[in-house]
Amino acid sequence: MTGLQDEPSHLCSRCSTIPLDAVVNVPRKAMNLELGLFQDIVSKNGYCSFCRLVIQAFYVHLDPHWRPGEHPNQMCYLHVDEQQVGSSSSLIKVYCDMTSDSIPEGLVGSYKLLGFIGAPLEDCLSDGNKTVPSATAGQLNYALISSWIEDCQSHEVCSMGRSSNSALATDLWLVDVQDMCLVQRFWDCSYVALSYVWGGLTAFRSQKANFPSLQITGFLKGVMGKIPRVIQDAIGFTASIKQRYLWVDSLCIVQDDDAFKEKYIPQMHLIYQSALATIIAASGKDANNGLPGVSYPRKEPNTPIKFAWTFQECVFSRNRIYLTDYQAYWVCSHHEASESSTQYHHHGMALWDNVSTSLFSRSVLMSRPKFYESLVNEYSDRRLSYHSDSLSAFAGLLSKMGEMFGWSFVSAIPESNFESFLFWGPRFGSTLRPRHKAKQDSDAQLCRSPTWCWTAWEGHVYWDPSRKEKYMGKAVTTKSEVEGYWISNTTGFRKIGEAGNPIHGGQILASSPPEKQPSMPDSHHLEIDIPPNTLMFKAKIINATAFEIKSPDFDPACSPYFRGNLTCAGWLYDSNGRHCGTLRGINFSGHHDQEKWEMILLSRNDQDEVLQADIDATPSTNLPLEYPSAKEYYEEIFDTTAYKYRRWWALNIMLVERKGSWVERVAVGQVHADAWESALGRSSTQTIFLA
Numbered sequence: 001m002t003g004l005q006d007e008p009s010h011l012c013s014r015c016s017t018i019p020l021d022a023v024v025n026v027p028r029k030a031m032n033l034e035l036g037l038f039q040d041i042v043s044k045n046g047y048c049s050f051c052r053l054v055i056q057a058f059y060v061h062l063d064p065h066w067r068p069g070e071h072p073n074q075m076c077y078l079h080v081d082e083q084q085v086g087s088s089s090s091l092i093k094v095y096c097d098m099t100s101d102s103i104p105e106g107l108v109g110s111y112k113l114l115g116f117i118g119a120p121l122e123d124c125l126s127d128g129n130k131t132v133p134s135a136t137a138g139q140l141n142y143a144l145i146s147s148w149i150e151d152c153q154s155h156e157v158c159s160m161g162r163s164s165n166s167a168l169a170t171d172l173w174l175v176d177v178q179d180m181c182l183v184q185r186f187w188d189c190s191y192v193a194l195s196y197v198w199g200g201l202t203a204f205r206s207q208k209a210n211f212p213s214l215q216i217t218g219f220l221k222g223v224m225g226k227i228p229r230v231i232q233d234a235i236g237f238t239a240s241i242k243q244r245y246l247w248v249d250s251l252c253i254v255q256d257d258d259a260f261k262e263k264y265i266p267q268m269h270l271i272y273q274s275a276l277a278t279i280i281a282a283s284g285k286d287a288n289n290g291l292p293g294v295s296y297p298r299k300e301p302n303t304p305i306k307f308a309w310t311f312q313e314c315v316f317s318r319n320r321i322y323l324t325d326y327q328a329y330w331v332c333s334h335h336e337a338s339e340s341s342t343q344y345h346h347h348g349m350a351l352w353d354n355v356s357t358s359l360f361s362r363s364v365l366m367s368r369p370k371f372y373e374s375l376v377n378e379y380s381d382r383r384l385s386y387h388s389d390s391l392s393a394f395a396g397l398l399s400k401m402g403e404m405f406g407w408s409f410v411s412a413i414p415e416s417n418f419e420s421f422l423f424w425g426p427r428f429g430s431t432l433r434p435r436h437k438a439k440q441d442s443d444a445q446l447c448r449s450p451t452w453c454w455t456a457w458e459g460h461v462y463w464d465p466s467r468k469e470k471y472m473g474k475a476v477t478t479k480s481e482v483e484g485y486w487i488s489n490t491t492g493f494r495k496i497g498e499a500g501n502p503i504h505g506g507q508i509l510a511s512s513p514p515e516k517q518p519s520m521p522d523s524h525h526l527e528i529d530i531p532p533n534t535l536m537f538k539a540k541i542i543n544a545t546a547f548e549i550k551s552p553d554f555d556p557a558c559s560p561y562f563r564g565n566l567t568c569a570g571w572l573y574d575s576n577g578r579h580c581g582t583l584r585g586i587n588f589s590g591h592h593d594q595e596k597w598e599m600i601l602l603s604r605n606d607q608d609e610v611l612q613a614d615i616d617a618t619p620s621t622n623l624p625l626e627y628p629s630a631k632e633y634y635e636e637i638f639d640t641t642a643y644k645y646r647r648w649w650a651l652n653i654m655l656v657e658r659k660g661s662w663v664e665r666v667a668v669g670q671v672h673a674d675a676w677e678s679a680l681g682r683s684s685t686q687t688i689f690l691a
Contacts (some may be wrong), residue, residue, distance in 0.1 A: 012048035020050070023080055023092060030082040038096060039073045054078075054094050057115030072098060072113065092117040099626050100564040111625065140293035140328055141339050142240040145321060148330040148337055149241065149277055152319055158333045172271070173252040174245040177238045180220040182206070182251065191245035193275035193317070194234045196287055203228045203287060205250040208257055227251075228287030233294040234279055237323075247271060250287075269316040269396030278317035282324045291323050316396060368405050369417060373463050375401075376412075376424075380454060380461035387433040387447040390455040410487050411453035411533055415497045419480050419603060420468070422452060423652055423668055426585035429568030430459025450533040451665040452690050459585065467605065467650070467670065471633060472614045477606045478652070486536040493536055530662050535690040542683035544597035544655065547581070547675070548573040551588065558635075561626045566636065570667065574675050578642040581671030583655055592666060596658040600688060604673065605650040610634075638672045649673050662689035 014036050022028055035041060035054060045052040054076065074096035095114045152158045174191050176183045185191070204226035206214060213219050224232055231248055238246045254260040264271070272278055281291055290296060322329040327339040366374070375397055391412055398409050407414050413421045433447035433456055449456035469476055486493040552571045554563055570588065572581035612630040615623075634640050637650070650670045656663035 010049040012044045012051060015048055015050040028083050031080055033078045035076040035078050037073050038076055039069060041076060053117050057094050057117050097625055100560040145328060146241045152332045155334050174247050175251055177235050177246055178244050179217045181217050182214045187274055189245060190276045191247050192238050192243050193272055193278045194248040195278050196230045196281040206254045208254060211254050229290035230281055230287045233291035237294050265392050266395055266399060269400055272316040277319040277321050280320055280322045282322045292325050293323060376461050388445060390447055391449050410496055411449055412455045413453055418485060418497045424454050424461050424463055425668055427460040427462045430457040430585045432457055450691055452535055472610055474608045474610050478603050480603045481601050482537050482539045488530060488534040530689050531691040534662060538685060538687050540601040540683050541686050542599050542679060544599050546679040546682045562632045572671055579639040580643060580675035581669060582637050583667040583669035586667040592657055598656050598658060600654045600656060601651055602654055603652045604648050606648045609645045637670050643672045643674055651676050662691045664691055
């Protein structure tokens with residue numbers, strides 16, 4: 001028998017027992033095989049060709065919580081589907097199940113870690129034997145990369161996707177890699193863009209003082225030693241693929257000119273969308289790492305990029321060149337390629353799939369709110385070099401959604417369904433980004449977003465579908481308790497959308513009769529000095545001392561999922577010491593003055609009672625890997641021996657901290673209506689300024 005199993009030097013003892021010919025040959029039968037524990041496979045990928053393929057298939061999922069030698073370490077499986085003669089080659093699946101009892105303490109969630117080996121092994125023949133391609137060593141194949149670009153330019157599918165921005169009044173500043181200076185060109189000029197990570201470096205960049213000099217022919221040659229390595233490499237790379245112009249943010253945007261930045265940053269999505277291709281530096285922690293294959297030879301894979309700016313750039317770039325520690329990859333509308341001609345897949349898409357296409361196709365497959373939430377969910381899990389970029393790095397996506405949906409935004413929150421989006425929560429805890437303690441100032445390192453917006457916080461943001469939309473088929477209806485929201489601007493306050501409309505399963509129902517709106521004062525007549533982008537609204541507010549707030553007191557019998565799902569949560573206890581509510585994302589170690597904590601009632605939810613019989617009757621194929629029992633679904637919020645289910649029991653509240661005339665967000669959560677009503681004697685309806 002020919003195959004990898006005939007070459008023991010290429011396979012470990014476990015993989016040598018896998019019937020690889022039966023896996024890759026057609027016809028074949030369906031099979032599911034154990035491959036071993038994840039960490040065991042990792043330890044063998046240096047000498048076992050098939051273990052290396054498996055790890056490369058999983059590689060796309062690497063995240064900061066993984067620990068070498070420790071986690072993940074689930075049993076991994078190989079799965080192939082039955083295939084008849086004449087059918088096209090299907091992918092080989094590798095997977096393992098991640099659950100709360102097998103992930104690091106303090107994390108929550110469950111999912112199937114799924115990878116695909118996309119290149120059929122029979123296509124990787126060498127002297128009659130199946131081999132696995134290793135990392136592409138040495139320098140880049142510039143001729144091959146140039147051919148990818150030429151092929152794309154001549155392909156009708158790619159040409160149909162091009163949009164002209166030549167009508168825009170603002171021309172582009174670009175690096176001329178031939179004359180080694182900055183030049184101004186029209187939008188229809190052919191140029192390459194660079195996507196990379198600054199990494200907090202204070203390096204040479206365009207500034208008011210040097211911008212005129214940067215336009216002098218040859219000036220860049222004299223300062224190349226001061227420019228970050230990744231930009232030096234990108235200049236050389238651009239010339240090597242026979243292109244003349246390069247766009248890179250630190251040189252093509254004057255970094256200390258606010259007017260210049262205000263002109264170009266909102267057009268970032270158009271800059272990447274119009275580029276001939278975007279070079280994505282998918283390796284390295286900062287701008288001094290350079291491009292693999294340009295200034296240093298490639299090696300085995302390291303850690304994938306997860307930075308916020310690169311997320312936006314990947315979304316909008318039509319054509320992308322990924323430069324990894326393994327090899328170079330090309331992705332455009334009609335074609336994916338790599339130097340080794342090997343592609344790896346996951347979740348049914350190529351590893352380097354056309355993110356721009358696949359991401360915005362979601363707008364057709366899901367509702368607009370879910371589309372927005374999915375973008376925020378992915379973006380918020382990424383790191384920023386500068387806290388002040390938290391909104392800017394998402395601005396292009398906001399502009400695109402504004403075009404697609406006709407939406408307008410307050411900070412990064414859509415005005416449509418504003419209150420629903422305002423009730424975002426941190427998945428694994430969050431930290432307020434550095435900011436001025438009173439009014440926000442102009443310090444470039446400080447975050448300028450208001451605390452009520454998710455861009456003001458570091459942490460993975462999500463909207464809990466089980467509390468917002470439905471759980472086990474029981475839809476959630478939400479009714480606002482706020483009479484309307486206003487936002488401060490240079491002329492006073494303006495109204496945000498319409499509040500008070502019931503929302504069913506995350507969607508607005510037929511509008512209810514408009515209630516009498518309160519008369520809101522103009523900021524010029526206010527005797528208080530409030531920060532920019534302050535929300536103003538009337539709502540019931542209560543001093544948090546009406547409840548005791550502390551970390552959850554878990555019953556020993558509760559499940560790992562229950563404990564994990566309450567990571568960074570705070571429980572509310574009534575005057576009798578009974579659990580009556582839960583706050584999400586509260587940071588007890590933060591610099592908070594709990595004596596100044598208050599709670600605002602934003603809305604209330606109604607839902608048919610979730611019964612264990614409903615869960616038991618649900619087919620297993622329709623259930624996630626982990627989920628709370630009916631009892632734990634309610635125990636997350638209140639003690640079921642002290643409080644009971646009733647209609648409209650769930651009140652959606654925001655915990656805030658008093659800062660003089662205004663308040664700032666601390667956390668959000670739910671409290672049982674009976675507990676809130678018992679404390680009503682200590683509440684009042686006030687005009688609230690939320691900064």
